[in-house]
Amino acid sequence: MESSAYIGLAITIFFIGVFGMLVRKSAFLFLMSIELMLNSANLAWVTFAKVHGNLDGHVYAFFIMALAAAEACVGLAIIVLFYRKRRSVILDNAKEMSK
Amino acid sequence: MDRQSIEQLLWVIPFAPLIGALAIGLLCALSPKRGSFPSRTVVGFLACLGPLASFMVAGGVFLALGKSPETTPVHQTLFSWIQCGAFSINFAFEADRLTAVMLMFVTFVGTIIHFYSIGYMGHDKGYARFFSYLNLFLSAMLILVLGSNLVLMFLGWEGVGLCSYLLIAFWFDDEAKAIAGKKAFIVNRIGDFGFVLGIFLIYTTLLKNGPSSLEFSFLATHAYLLAPVATIASLLLFTGAMGKSAQIPLYVWLPDAMAGPTPVSALIHAATMVTAGVFMVARMHFLFDLSPLSGQLVAGVGIATALVAALIGFGQNDIKKVLAYSTVSQLGYMFVAVGAGAYSAGIFHVFTHAFFKACLFLGAGSVIHALHEEQDIRKMGGLLKKLPITGTTFLIAWLAICGIPPFAGFFSKDEILWSVFNTWGAYGKILWVLGLFGAGCTAFYMSRLVFITFFGKNRSSTAFEKIHESPPIMTIPLIILALGSVLVGFFGIPEALGGSNVFASWLTPVFGEHTSATHSNFIEYVVMALSVSVAFIGITIAYIKYVRKPFIASEPRGIAAFAEAAFHVDALYRIVLINPLFSFTRNILFRVVDVAIIDGAVNGIAKLSSVSGGLVRRLQTGTVRTYLYYFGAGAALLMLIVYIGKW
Amino acid sequence: MTVLFFSLFAGIAVIASLCMLTRRTALGAAISLVVCFLAFAGLYAMLSAPFVAVMQVVVYAGAIMMLIIFVIMTVDTEEEILQKERGTMIGGILATIIMIVGICVYELALHTAYLKPQDASLNGTIANIGSLLFTRHVLNFEMLSLLLLVALVGALVLTKQQKKKTEAR
Numbered sequence: 085m086e087s088s089a090y091i092g093l094a095i096t097i098f099f100i101g102v103f104g105m106l107v108r109k110s111a112f113l114f115l116m117s118i119e120l121m122l123n124s125a126n127l128a129w130v131t132f133a134k135v136h137g138n139l140d141g142h143v144y145a146f147f148i149m150a151l152a153a154a155e156a157c158v159g160l161a162i163i164v165l166f167y168r169k170r171r172s173v174i175l176d177n178a179k180e181m182s183k
Numbered sequence: 184m185d186r187q188s189i190e191q192l193l194w195v196i197p198f199a200p201l202i203g204a205l206a207i208g209l210l211c212a213l214s215p216k217r218g219s220f221p222s223r224t225v226v227g228f229l230a231c232l233g234p235l236a237s238f239m240v241a242g243g244v245f246l247a248l249g250k251s252p253e254t255t256p257v258h259q260t261l262f263s264w265i266q267c268g269a270f271s272i273n274f275a276f277e278a279d280r281l282t283a284v285m286l287m288f289v290t291f292v293g294t295i296i297h298f299y300s301i302g303y304m305g306h307d308k309g310y311a312r313f314f315s316y317l318n319l320f321l322s323a324m325l326i327l328v329l330g331s332n333l334v335l336m337f338l339g340w341e342g343v344g345l346c347s348y349l350l351i352a353f354w355f356d357d358e359a360k361a362i363a364g365k366k367a368f369i370v371n372r373i374g375d376f377g378f379v380l381g382i383f384l385i386y387t388t389l390l391k392n393g394p395s396s397l398e399f400s401f402l403a404t405h406a407y408l409l410a411p412v413a414t415i416a417s418l419l420l421f422t423g424a425m426g427k428s429a430q431i432p433l434y435v436w437l438p439d440a441m442a443g444p445t446p447v448s449a450l451i452h453a454a455t456m457v458t459a460g461v462f463m464v465a466r467m468h469f470l471f472d473l474s475p476l477s478g479q480l481v482a483g484v485g486i487a488t489a490l491v492a493a494l495i496g497f498g499q500n501d502i503k504k505v506l507a508y509s510t511v512s513q514l515g516y517m518f519v520a521v522g523a524g525a526y527s528a529g530i531f532h533v534f535t536h537a538f539f540k541a542c543l544f545l546g547a548g549s550v551i552h553a554l555h556e557e558q559d560i561r562k563m564g565g566l567l568k569k570l571p572i573t574g575t576t577f578l579i580a581w582l583a584i585c586g587i588p589p590f591a592g593f594f595s596k597d598e599i600l601w602s603v604f605n606t607w608g609a610y611g612k613i614l615w616v617l618g619l620f621g622a623g624c625t626a627f628y629m630s631r632l633v634f635i636t637f638f639g640k641n642r643s644s645t646a647f648e649k650i651h652e653s654p655p656i657m658t659i660p661l662i663i664l665a666l667g668s669v670l671v672g673f674f675g676i677p678e679a680l681g682g683s684n685v686f687a688s689w690l691t692p693v694f695g696e697h698t699s700a701t702h703s704n705f706i707e708y709v710v711m712a713l714s715v716s717v718a719f720i721g722i723t724i725a726y727i728k729y730v731r732k733p734f735i736a737s738e739p740r741g742i743a744a745f746a747e748a749a750f751h752v753d754a755l756y757r758i759v760l761i762n763p764l765f766s767f768t769r770n771i772l773f774r775v776v777d778v779a780i781i782d783g784a785v786n787g788i789a790k791l792s793s794v795s796g797g798l799v800r801r802l803q804t805g806t807v808r809t810y811l812y813y814f815g816a817g818a819a820l821l822m823l824i825v826y827i828g829k830w
Numbered sequence: 831m832t833v834l835f836f837s838l839f840a841g842i843a844v845i846a847s848l849c850m851l852t853r854r855t856a857l858g859a860a861i862s863l864v865v866c867f868l869a870f871a872g873l874y875a876m877l878s879a880p881f882v883a884v885m886q887v888v889v890y891a892g893a894i895m896m897l898i899i900f901v902i903m904t905v906d907t908e909e910e911i912l913q914k915e916r917g918t919m920i921g922g923i924l925a926t927i928i929m930i931v932g933i934c935v936y937e938l939a940l941h942t943a944y945l946k947p948q949d950a951s952l953n954g955t956i957a958n959i960g961s962l963l964f965t966r967h968v969l970n971f972e973m974l975s976l977l978l979l980v981a982l983v984g985a986l987v988l989t990k991q992q993k994k995k996t997e998a999r
Contacts, residue, residue, distance in 0.1 A: 101847070
């Protein structure tokens, strides 16, 4: 299978993630869109590892997974906090900065 | 004492009073309860110690200079004060014979005034503060006199100005007195500005011709380099002298300086401050010698001041104001002398004037003290019986200032008039006639003062029986000064009267031989006789007017009112200078420059950022997604740029 | 054969991720995302990266998504009102498509120099990656553990109910 196909898929999934971040208002969707983007990056890493015959790409993919875990952990904590304060997870409600 | 040890001790002269000032100030500041400690005795003792030490060292300097065959000045360099590239100023003191004379009478009269002040200020709550300032004042004057270069002289010059402000406004809770202090300071600043410009001009001119320095010894030997700018430089320096020595048009501060305590007036008028201008001109005599024009201008300003002040003196009713105008007038005479190149005559008059003017002021202080702060001579009278010592000493000083032989004033004033008579031909003769007229005026208004105050009936509000002579701490200084007023004139007995003019020959090494036109003794006798007779005429008129006819205080009319109002000079200055300056400041500098331009610029910038901020803040919705849009758009833009660049 | 499997997994991944975007509830979106991640695991396996594939299933689809779903279920989520502004929506979709197509065409059709033929000998087994992880990347690995610890503590601090303060008052 051509590597360009994997890379094209990674690009597509990445922009679907970007689009999700832009259009959805829920904090959970926000977080999940980020996970999606991280995954597309992982796919690119693994693809290039295959192309260059170098296992470092796999190691970095592993690191990114751990990073995603940490990010999800803190992000969820923030969402919980946000929800406690406002009884809502709609990010558009947080507009204090504009006042 | 030998020369070497004196050179080592030169610093004591200005620093002893300075240490005294600091010690009193610190004691006063550190005392737990204000006024309780240090006691008045301690303060008085400390205050007199410094001037006394100065006086003793000054005496040593005087003797050393008199003994030594060579006439080079005594010099002591303490440290390098200002060092900036090629420009260097040493903190150095130097005393030649001129300085020695100044030192002698400044410290002597200063010390006496300190002693007198112990009595005079005895009940004032600012006792310690007063003596601290007084010591500082003396110290500044001594730095001025002793400084070996123009910058150090300027330090003393400014110090004197500062102390005069502090002391004139000593009773600062009275607003009029605070304003008088401010006036003295501001008027002096105008003169100081000229002085500084003069220093700059001298330095830069010398710099064009090689290494430059502001040491007096250097200036004296390189004066020929200053010839092209001599007139401007000397007139700039004279502007400084005008401010400090109260000459037209900057004399207005001196009469107002009477707001200070009387010993301060005595100090300002006799020993420190006003003599500084004359001393400076004498010190820079090599520069004034180069420009006959500036000499004539100096003499012209001097004679104008002498006459105007004398005429104003006719109408003044405040005992201290009369004396103030007489000081202005006498200073005019001094400038006539130094303008005419008769520096030793000018300094001689400074010298004699110090004694009789200090005596007059301290006597006036004694009178004021006895009458419980009454200063209006219309409310005095007949005081000679009640204040015998004050009265007698006052009379002696009066005769001295009138120029009656053999009192001190006669010799010095006569020497001035005689040297003017012999200089410049017709211009000199005119100055002489005016000076003679001024002498008559002096005799008249001083006699008026004396007759109204000490003769006739008592008109004071204090019961006549209750008026008491001042304590010995005040009368003994008066006696010493009165003795001085009688005796110091004998230093300068002219050759025509069989004397040898010790004073002039003492100063010859400094000023050089004063070559006067060849003259016969006969003319000199005539000149002398004329000045003495003019003085007698003045006294006689005053006698007829104020003693033969009993004095009745009445509202002055006509010229008398004009003189009482001091020729409305203050009002004139207010209309011509101060009001336009204020309105310029208010309307142009404040309303246009400050409010419109500076504030406008500042507010404009603020408004600009506020308006642009108002536009930009619409982008800041506060929603995270909006920021994401911007972020995405920016990233896309960057990508686009990179790709376009690659293509 | 590979083309078939690739099309299958890629199709599932794209459809599931689009599904995630269009689900009205966060729970539905999360489940779509799990499906997407599983498809990704298949792709990794095809790229001879068995370790990453396993990790994808265990860590991502398992742990992280489990955590998210758990939080979604504890937090009482309201249904998000989907975008009503059509203009922005269509603009966003158009921009996304342009980006995807533009970059794909540019990078994959015009600049293919870095896409050399694949190295068939590569095998990302646990043993290979493990030796790499504990030799060359040992420092990164340790720092990662630190990062996880900090994230743990951070999450604790953030979500801790401030009971003690209220009691103190």
